[in-house]
Amino acid sequence: MSRIYLSPPEIRPEDYTALDAVLASNWVAPVGPHLEAFESAICSRVDEKRHAVAVNSGTAALHLALLVLGVGAGDAVLCPTLTFAASANPVRYCGAEPIFIDSEAQSWNMDPALLEAALQSEENIKAVVVVHLYGQCAEMDAIEALCRKYKVALIEDAAEALGATYEGRPAGSFGDLSFFSFNGNKIITTSGGGMLLSGNRDWIEKARYLATQARQPVRHYEHREIGYNYRLSNVLAALGTSQLARLDAIIEQRKEHYLAYKDALGGLDGFAMMPLRDNGTPNYWLSCVQVGDRRDAIVEALEAESIEARPIWKPLHMQPVFTTSPCYGGAQAERLFAEWLCLPSGTSLTAAERQRVITVVRACAV
Numbered sequence: 001m002s003r004i005y006l007s008p009p010e011i012r013p014e015d016y017t018a019l020d021a022v023l024a025s026n027w028v029a030p031v032g033p034h035l036e037a038f039e040s041a042i043c044s045r046v047d048e049k050r051h052a053v054a055v056n057s058g059t060a061a062l063h064l065a066l067l068v069l070g071v072g073a074g075d076a077v078l079c080p081t082l083t084f085a086a087s088a089n090p091v092r093y094c095g096a097e098p099i100f101i102d103s104e105a106q107s108w109n110m111d112p113a114l115l116e117a118a119l120q121s122e123e124n125i126k127a128v129v130v131v132h133l134y135g136q137c138a139e140m141d142a143i144e145a146l147c148r149k150y151k152v153a154l155i156e157d158a159a160e161a162l163g164a165t166y167e168g169r170p171a172g173s174f175g176d177l178s179f180f181s182f183n184g185n186k187i188i189t190t191s192g193g194g195m196l197l198s199g200n201r202d203w204i205e206k207a208r209y210l211a212t213q214a215r216q217p218v219r220h221y222e223h224r225e226i227g228y229n230y231r232l233s234n235v236l237a238a239l240g241t242s243q244l245a246r247l248d249a250i251i252e253q254r255k256e257h258y259l260a261y262k263d264a265l266g267g268l269d270g271f272a273m274m275p276l277r278d279n280g281t282p283n284y285w286l287s288c289v290q291v292g293d294r295r296d297a298i299v300e301a302l303e304a305e306s307i308e309a310r311p312i313w314k315p316l317h318m319q320p321v322f323t324t325s326p327c328y329g330g331a332q333a334e335r336l337f338a339e340w341l342c343l344p345s346g347t348s349l350t351a352a353e354r355q356r357v358i359t360v361v362r363a364c365a366v
């Protein structure tokens with residue numbers, strides 16, 4: 001019985017062709033023309049007015065975003081509690097403190113009312129990091145307006161949301177800076193990778209410079225500040241461009257999983273699918289289902305059949321490493337964590353494999 005993974009990468013013949021071509025061109029040295037091509041392909045898809053720098057992870061992209069905004073010791077950065085640790089870890093790299101905000105019920109993303117409460121009460125807030133969880137956009141109208149009102153920079157963590165839209169605008173086109181992840185489990189992948197975007201060309205050039213060991217543009221090696229080795233490899237950029245070309249087909253395949261799970265599981269007593277707002281289109285990165293107090297029993301039953309499933313993100317205010325960071329609200333995220341599960345949603349998941357998942361989950365429902 002072959003193992004079913006949660007969201008494995010899918011490498012297709014055209015990806016091999018792209019990788020063969022880049023290797024044959026000998027552009028294996030870290031930087032090269034495929035990087036520029038990938039950066040401009042992402043900007044064309046997301047926002048022609050943005051500039052971009054491809055880096056080796058979404059985490060690196062967020063770190064660079066915070067650095068160009070000058071976030072440092074003594075500063076606070078507001079971010080949702082219901083997200084992956086990588087949405088907050090770079091805040092700590094900068095010596096700043098994350099302050100967490102609970103979810104709203106409709107999209108599970110940052111609650112604008114609690115965000116305003118934090119903006120009113122907290123001091124030294126340098127930035128807000130908004131996350132589009134599981135490929136569904138946060139309430140961007142309200143959140144952008146609040147950031148403008150309180151004059152705080154907005155960073156859009158679109159790591160999980162490439163291809164999603166909000167009010168007709170693509171994820172990644174909001175905020176002063178935005179970023180994507182191309183990690184192996186994401187909707188498109190470069191095995192590991194990320195991209196930072198902004199309408200501010202100077203910020204992107206500063207990020208590119210910091211990501212390249214802060215090397216001064218002179219013939220010899222000259223460094224006046226501490227830099228990082230954060231660039232994406234030119235070889236992997238070729239894979240990213242190849243994967244991006246079929247993003248819409250990938251979203252359709254993942255949507256099919258969501259609808260099939262909804263059909264088979266959504267009507268079961270105590271079960272529900274992740275709510276979708278009607279003011280946007282998600283990218284259906286992962287299908288999440290409410291299973292109540294059967295969460296762990298279902299994960300174990302699936303594991304016994306060699307199927308990977310995971311509880312949704314454990315809220316960051318519950319993580320031992322962030323216990324000293326304040327949180328506005330938190331009960332909503334705690335409830336979601338207790339009751340919801342991510343089901344296998346990979347692009348290459350077949351209907352037969354999906355049925356294997358459904359059969360196990362349905363058996364746990366009775």
Ligand SMILES: Cc1ncc(COP(=O)(O)O)c(C=O)c1O
Nearest residue numbers: 057058059084086087159181183
């Ligand atoms: C919401 C969120 N933010 C940030 C990241 C970090 O991206 P990466 O794994 O590429 O560093 C991820 C994914 O891993 C994520 O899901």
